[in-house]
Amino acid sequence: MIAGISIYEILTLTSILFFIGIYGFITRKNLISMLISIELILNASVVNFVVINKYLYPDMLQGVFFSIFIIAVAAAETALAISIIINLYRQISSVEVKDTEIMKY
Amino acid sequence: MERYIFYIVAFIMIVFAIASVSSRKMLRSVVYLLFVLMGIAGIFFLIDYNFLAAIQLTVYAGGIIVLMIFSVLLVHHIEMELEVAKISKQLITGLICLAGLGVFLTTIYSHEFTVVENSISTTTTDIGTKMLSYEAGGFILPFEVISVLLLAAMIGAIIIAKGEKLEDGRQETED
Numbered sequence: 537m538i539a540g541i542s543i544y545e546i547l548t549l550t551s552i553l554f555f556i557g558i559y560g561f562i563t564r565k566n567l568i569s570m571l572i573s574i575e576l577i578l579n580a581s582v583v584n585f586v587v588i589n590k591y592l593y594p595d596m597l598q599g600v601f602f603s604i605f606i607i608a609v610a611a612a613e614t615a616l617a618i619s620i621i622i623n624l625y626r627q628i629s630s631v632e633v634k635d636t637e638i639m640k641y
Numbered sequence: 642m643e644r645y646i647f648y649i650v651a652f653i654m655i656v657f658a659i660a661s662v663s664s665r666k667m668l669r670s671v672v673y674l675l676f677v678l679m680g681i682a683g684i685f686f687l688i689d690y691n692f693l694a695a696i697q698l699t700v701y702a703g704g705i706i707v708l709m710i711f712s713v714l715l716v717h718h719i720e721m722e723l724e725v726a727k728i729s730k731q732l733i734t735g736l737i738c739l740a741g742l743g744v745f746l747t748t749i750y751s752h753e754f755t756v757v758e759n760s761i762s763t764t765t766t767d768i769g770t771k772m773l774s775y776e777a778g779g780f781i782l783p784f785e786v787i788s789v790l791l792l793a794a795m796i797g798a799i800i801i802a803k804g805e806k807l808e809d810g811r812q813e814t815e816d
């Protein structure tokens with residue numbers, strides 16, 4: 537536990553990060569920027585898991601495992617998304633959302 | 642002392658997160674995201690999960706950020722500025738996000754958490770033993786599943802990013 541910091545303050549911080557991520561996801565028009573916003577959202581949830589584990593159930597480790605799995609899935613997702621973006625750039629020379637309107641060429 | 646460090650880290654994280662979703666230069670936005678991720682690693686260090694902080698630093702700062710910088714350099718001119726959404730759309734989205742944040746915060750602050758005061762420090766040995774245990778509550782099956790998932794994602798990423806060139810050439814000859 538962090539001395540002098542209650543769970544409320546950390547949950548406030550993660551909520552703010554989560555909604556900054558959602559704001560970016562809606563307003564951005566570029567695929568890579570949207571990926572960055574998704575990373576923000578995922579990281580906020582990871583911190584939530586860890587903090588609730590540490591503050592409420594300190595003798596268990598489930599939150600840590602869930603955050604490790606979230607990090608692994610996020611890494612796989614980012615690798616796939618970036619390969620799709622690079623492939624898309626080869627075919628239509630753009631990574632803007634408005635230009636990607638066909639699922640299969 | 643830890644209290645002030647937490648406040649400083651939280652402030653840095655929020656500022657850089659906002660900068661990351663509002664910067665008009667792609668590469669700068671990725672670098673701002675790097676600072677946010679390092680702040681999260683700092684929070685993991687503060688609540689005494691050293692292993693998780695190390696994972697955060699290696700996987701995110703070492704892997705994902707480098708991957709993103711590569712892709713930005715591959716698909717963008719470095720001086721190109723991103724187009725931004727309309728002001729009205731930004732305002733509406735900001736208001737909706739603020740409303741959602743309000744709902745979240747009222748829910749959080751009205752809930753009574755039963756916090757257990759403790760200073761247990763988790764070692765990497767504990768995490769490893771628990772994760773690879775076969776008994777009830779062990780995490781051996783998800784661990785194996787996630788390894789298969791990572792392998793599949795790796796092969797899929799290679800095939801998607803690389804394999805299309807041939808088909809294009811074939812199509813061109815057919816045409």
